[in-house]
Amino acid sequence: xxxxxxxxxxxxxxxxxxxxxxxxxxxxxxxxxxxxxxxxxxxxxxxxxxxxxxxxxxxxxxxxxxxxxxxxxxxxxxxxxxxxxxxxxxxxxxxxxxxxxxxxxxxxxxxxxxxxxxxxxxxxxxxxxxxxxxxxxxxxxxxxxxxxxxxxxxxxxxxxxxxxxxxxxxxxxxxxxxxxxxxxxxxxxxxxxxxxxxxxxxxxxxxxxxxxxxxxxxxxxxxxxxxxxxxxxxxxxxxxxxxxxxxxxxxxxxxxxxxxxxxxxxxxxxxxxxxxxxxxxxxxxxxxxxxxxxxxxxxxxxxxxxxxxxxxxxxxxxxxxxxxxxxxxxxxxxxxxxxxxxxxxxxxxx
Numbered sequence: 530x531x532x533x534x535x536x537x538x539x540x541x542x543x544x545x546x547x548x549x550x551x552x553x554x555x556x557x558x559x560x561x562x563x564x565x566x567x568x569x570x571x572x573x574x575x576x577x578x579x580x581x582x583x584x585x586x587x588x589x590x591x592x593x594x595x596x597x598x599x600x601x602x603x604x605x606x607x608x609x610x611x612x613x614x615x616x617x618x619x620x621x622x623x624x625x626x627x628x629x630x631x632x633x634x635x636x637x638x639x640x641x642x643x644x645x646x647x648x649x650x651x652x653x654x655x656x657x658x659x660x661x662x663x664x665x666x667x668x669x670x671x672x673x674x675x676x677x678x679x680x681x682x683x684x685x686x687x688x689x690x691x692x693x694x695x696x697x698x699x700x701x702x703x704x705x706x707x708x709x710x711x712x713x714x715x716x717x718x719x720x721x722x723x724x725x726x727x728x729x730x731x732x733x734x735x736x737x738x739x740x741x742x743x744x745x746x747x748x749x750x751x752x753x754x755x756x757x758x759x760x761x762x763x764x765x766x767x768x769x770x771x772x773x774x775x776x777x778x779x780x781x782x783x784x785x786x787x788x789x790x791x792x793x794x795x796x797x798x799x800x801x802x803x804x805x806x807x808x809x810x811x812x813x814x815x816x817x818x819x820x821x822x823x824x825x826x827x828x829x830x831x832x833x834x835x836x837x838x839x840x841x842x843x844x845x846x847x848x849x850x851x852x853x854x855x856x857x858x859x860x861x862x863x864x865x866x867x868x869x870x871x872x873x874x875x876x877x878x879x
Contacts, residue, residue: 572720573717573718575717575718575807575808576718576719576720577720578807578808578809579718579719579720579802579809580720582800582809582811583753583764583798583800583809583811585811586797586798586811586813587797588757588760588761588762588797589760589761589797589814589815590758590759590760590761591759591761591794591795591816592759592816593759593793595789595793595795595816595819596789596790596792596793596794599786599789599790599819599820599823600736600738600790602823603738603823603826603827604738604739606827607738607739607743607827607830608739610827610830610831610834611739611742611743611834613834614742614834614837617741617742617743617744618742618743618744618830618833618834619744619746620743620744620745620746620826620829620830620833621745621746621747622747622779622780622783622784624829624833625779625783625825625826625829626776626779626780627851628829628832628833628836629779629825629828629829629832630776630847630849630851631844631845631846631847631848631849631851631852631855632832632836632844632845632846632847633844633845633846633855633857633861634851634852634855634856634857635836635844636836636844637855637856637857638855638856641856643688645688645689645692647696647700647703647704647707648707650689650692650693650704651704651707651708651711652711653682653689654675654678654679654682654704654705654708655675655678655708655711655712655715656730656731656750656768657678657681657682657731658671658674658675658677658678658708658711658712659674659712659715659730659750659751659768660678660730660731661674661677661678661681662674662712662715662716662730663722663728663729663730663751664730671709671712671713671715671716672705672709674712675705675708675709675712676705678708679693679701679704679705679708711770711804714804714805714807715768715804717807718804718807719802722753726753726754727752727753727754727755728751728752728753729749729751729752729753730750730751731748731749731750732748732749732752733746733747733748734746734747734748734749734784734787734788734791735747735787735791736786736787736790736791743830745783745786745787745790745826746787747780747783747784747787749765749766749767749784750766750767750768751765751766751767751768752764752765752766752796753766754797756792756794758794759793759794760794761794761795761796761797761814762796762797763788763794763796763797764796764797764798764799764800765781765784765785765788765796765798765799765800766800766801766802767780767781767784767800767801767802768802768804769801769802769803769804770803770804770805771803771805772850773801773803773810774850777801777810778799778801778810778812779822779825781799781800781801781812782799782812782818782819782821782822782825783822783825783826784796784799785799785814785818785819785822786819786822786823786826789819795814795816795819796814797813797814798811798812798813798814799811799812799813799814800812846861846863846864847863848861848863848864848866848867848868849867852864852867852868853868
């Protein structure tokens with residue numbers, strides 16, 4: 530039950546010894562990717578829980594024609610839908626989440642131009658900082674990583690770059706502080722990464738279907754491990770804050786489908802890691818899970834096509850937690866009623 534890495538066996542992954550007195554997981558020990566999982570680092574309970582969670586599943590072997598079968602059935606279902614479109618479609622997890630949540634919000638979000646704020650930029654800066662952490666050879670502090678991430682983003686000359694460049698000193702400090710909280714929590718609750726675990730941050734994955742008429746694309750926050758032949762080994766991890774949601778599971782299932790279409794072997798485990806709570810929520814990947822994810826994609830594309838011009842159907846309204854951020858929440862009766870009821874429940878004594 531020791532020496533675990535994502536490419537090896539099962540059992541409690543204790544390659545980073547919890548009982549060692551050599552080093553710690555604070556700033557003095559560093560948190561970047563290292564050459565060996567046996568660092569002699571002392572793990573706190575939250576970090577040990579993550580290692581235990583990641584090492585509890587077997588390495589299943591999937592049939593070699595699974596990728597071909599998934600692609601065939603997806604393309605067969607998509608062809609009649611794409612015949613109604615004038616241009617290629619690009620589909621992301623966010624689109625699918627909105628389409629399967631509230632169609633009216635999907636339409637409203639699609640028609641609004643996105644505007645960066647300190648709150649929305651915090652996640653992008655923090656994820657960039659963790660991306661730097663994964664490949665870093667030194668022992669940077671979380672704030673070092675955040676400042677490096679902001680410098681890299683500014684040099685990129687894209688949308689977020691111009692937003693950061695226009696911030697006042699106070700606003701820049703606020704953004705840096707919020708991102709630093711995110712990254713510090715990650716280093717406090719997630720175990721130091723070994724290079725032997727093949728860590729990859731912000732990994733892009735996509736699937737091209739129906740002669741490139743349909744592109745499914747995503748970006749995984751963190752992946753560990755790799756497949757060996759038809760034997761699954763990769764773990765896909767999304768870093769989250771806030772309340773756990775079923776939609777978070779669906780996002781990772783979508784990524785698992787894309788990973789299978791890409792290399793032919795599914796990941797073995799999907800993990801939503803909630804930084805606020807220092808808690809992982811995992812799900813083992815099965816063939817049934819992949820077929821369910823494929824059906825959800827087909828249903829989502831069908832909704833997308835039905836809502837598109839020139840003859841869009843009337844979008845359905847499905848109130849839920851997302852109503853708080855919907856552009857329609859000031860005028861949507863269903864959404865306002867849901868939020869008012871939720872606020873009453875929040876203030877109910879006991």
